[in-house]
Amino acid sequence: MKAYRAKAIATKKVRGDYSEQYEHLRDYALELKRENPGTTVKIVVEDEANPYSPTRQFKRIYIYIGALKDDFKACGKELLGLDGSFMKGPFPGHILTAVGVDPNQEHRFYLRHIYENMKKTWKGKVFKDAPWKCATSPTLPQFQNFMDYLKVLDRKAFEWLKDIPAVHWSRAHFTGRPHCDVLLNNMCKVFNRQLIDGCDTPIITTLEYIREYLMKRIVNVGMVIAKSEGLLTPTTTRILEATKTQVAQYIVHWNGGDKYQVHDSYRLATWKKVYEFKVGPLSGKELWPKSDCALKLTTPVHHTQVGRPKKKIRKSAEELSQPVKGSKFSKAEKSATCTKCKKSGHNSRTCKGQEAKAV
Incomplete structure (x- = not known):
């Protein structure tokens, strides 16, 4: 128990206090808007019967970082993929996300x-x-x-x-x-999967986890863009080369000019334009501007979590029954091979002497 309490104290120092962070949420919003011009932050509180009460209970917060607004406008992404994940801890809730995608090879x-x-x-x-x-x-x-x-x-x-x-x-x-060709919202699923480790932390720590991930992602994509050459993005170039092989038997009609039609964000120049806007870093909490709102934010309704919170994304029965593409497959699709007799259908633990017969 002493080790458990020591770990809890250390975790609280690193991640922050679940209740205390709601009091600094307005200051965090001001810092976020100061370091990221154009950012929209809206905090909604629960209805209060007593209008003279000095506190208001937190209900939800909406954040749209300015750089991501510019990214969305630069490419003209016409589609939005919507998804959500669960927040863990004493004040559980939901993180709802919207991911903008272009209409090429995407579906609504x-x-x-x-x-x-x-x-x-x-x-x-x-x-x-x-x-x-x-x-x-x-x-x-x-x-x-x-x-x-x-x-x-x-x-x-x-x-x-x-x-x-x-x-x-x-x-x-x-x-x-x-x-458009893609019928799954994989972009949203991939994004939410990156947020799993930040879903069981206090609210400001969770929001910072998301902001830092977005900031690093823009930098990583920018590094790939810097190494890219040619007219198209790397992924589209690979698709085009594969398509050229498949349609080699078709007759191509040239219009007599020097232009080839490519739609929307397939072009490398458009990709560069989308990721030229950066998410700004934030200062330490002691340097945040102080909100002049006289009302103090309090925590939402407390919920005691039953058992150990699950971090894995919930899957339907159909998804679980399908084999995973890549290096791992579900056991239902495998046939066990015994390491003793080298025969399939069982393993070494259940081997009943087949190795002796083989000898």
């Missing part, structure tokens, strides 16, 4: 989540494929044909699906031509 909604809600009522392969076919229809007639088929098959499913924004904003509804 996470269709896996749409299907998770749909399969509760409608089961079977036809209904499983329904949202994907709607969103990936390359032309408006193909989109309409599938919706008409679904309407005949199950009118309630048709009525439910046609009200989903992903259907209304599917690429077939723009110009009848392919508009």
Whole structure:
């Protein structure tokens, strides 16, 4: 217990106090706006029955860093990916994030989540494929044909699906031509995964964890940009080279000029423009400007956490059943090989003498 208390004291000094940081939240907002011009910070408090009370209970905070505003405007990112993660500790809550993406090879909604809600009522392969076919229809007639088929098959499913924004904003509804290809909000998932280690800390420490990650990410991307050459971004260059190999049999029609059409942020120059705005560092707490608001912020409602807080992102049963791409796979997709007899179907612990027969 002495070691446990010592660790708790050290952790509190490094991460800060959960309750005390709410009192300095307004000062933190002023420092954030001073070092990052154009930043928007809004703090919302709970309704107070007594208007003369010197304190207000914290409810939520909204932050939009100025450099990220300029990044968003520079590229004209038309789409927003929305996601959230859980905050741990004595005052649990949610961190809601919005990630801007361009329309090239991106989609507006996470269709896996749409299907998770749909399969509760409608089961079977036809209904499983329904949202994907709607969103990936390359032309408006193909989109309409599938919706008409679904309407005949199950009118309630048709009525439910046609009200989903992903259907209304599917690429077939723009110009009848392919508009965007990615059907998952992986950008948001990747961003939220980076915030896991900062979700179980006091509120200012959590906000600083996010700001520092964004600041370092812009620097890292800038280093990649400095090494890049050519007209296109490195990823797009690899995609283009792979596509050139696949479509070598096609006939290319040259327009007689010296220009080749490439859309939006595929160009390296646009990528550079997006990441030329930097997130500013902050001074120590003792140098923060002091808020002139007479009302003192207090902590939100305290919640005692049951058991050890989980840090891993929750996955659905379908996601868990699928093999992981890359170096690791789920055990369901593996066949164990015994290190004794070198035969598959069991391991050395359950080997029943097959090695003797092999000898």
